[in-house]
Amino acid sequence: MIGRVVKRVTHRFVRALVLNPALRAVSVLVVFAVVGFGAYEMIAGGGSPVALPGVPSLSAAASSAPETFLKGNQSYDANLVWSSLNDESQKRFQDGGGVQAIQSQLDAARQKGIRLEQFNYIGKKDLPDGTSMQFYVVASTAPQAGGQVQYIPYVFTVDQTGKIAKVE
Numbered sequence: 001m002i003g004r005v006v007k008r009v010t011h012r013f014v015r016a017l018v019l020n021p022a023l024r025a026v027s028v029l030v031v032f033a034v035v036g037f038g039a040y041e042m043i044a045g046g047g048s049p050v051a052l053p054g055v056p057s058l059s060a061a062a063s064s065a066p067e068t069f070l071k072g073n074q075s076y077d078a079n080l081v082w083s084s085l086n087d088e089s090q091k092r093f094q095d096g097g098g099v100q101a102i103q104s105q106l107d108a109a110r111q112k113g114i115r116l117e118q119f120n121y122i123g124k125k126d127l128p129d130g131t132s133m134q135f136y137v138v139a140s141t142a143p144q145a146g147g148q149v150q151y152i153p154y155v156f157t158v159d160q161t162g163k164i165a166k167v168e
Contacts, residue, residue, distance in 0.1 A: 065164045066134050066156040067121075074116040078103035086163035113143040119154075130160040 065084040072080025082090065082099045093102065122135040136154040141147055157166040 065158060065162055066136060066154070067119075069156070069164055069167070070116065070119045070136065070138065070154070073106065073109075074119070076103075076106040076110050078106055081106070084164050086159050086161060086165050089163075089165060113141075115141050117141055117149060131165065132158050134158055 068080050069084040072078065072082075072084065078099045081102050082093075085093065090098075093099075097104070117139040119136050119138045122137055124135070125133045127133065134156045136156070138152045138154055139149050140152055141149055155168040156164050157168075159165045
């Protein structure tokens, strides 16, 4: 029954498009407007994208702190790493030497030939307490591994302020 109704309505709509040039022109304009608006939204990154289950969206990364942390490791810049940490994490590092200790670790990694080649955002899970977990895969090379690329998973716990509380 419903199939017949849908078939009949579709038939009448297509027939009206064929016989009525004004309706055809309006339909073409509407299609172009929808496609153009969709392309604009994708490029501009605006709007609220439809979330598909199991597929991370491009706008899912609410915090740039994990990327700042990884860029700091990639460029051996302790200040970038430090700026990505929340106050509590900075306090823990401060007891161990602060930014200077982080820079020493990064310099030691550079001397050993350890390099972060690239990092990829995998996804994010918002938690009920306002924090989130953000998942990355990091491609790293080291002389100990024969210069082969190793893929290392990173899990960042990001607090409500958008700074890193914990790195696993």
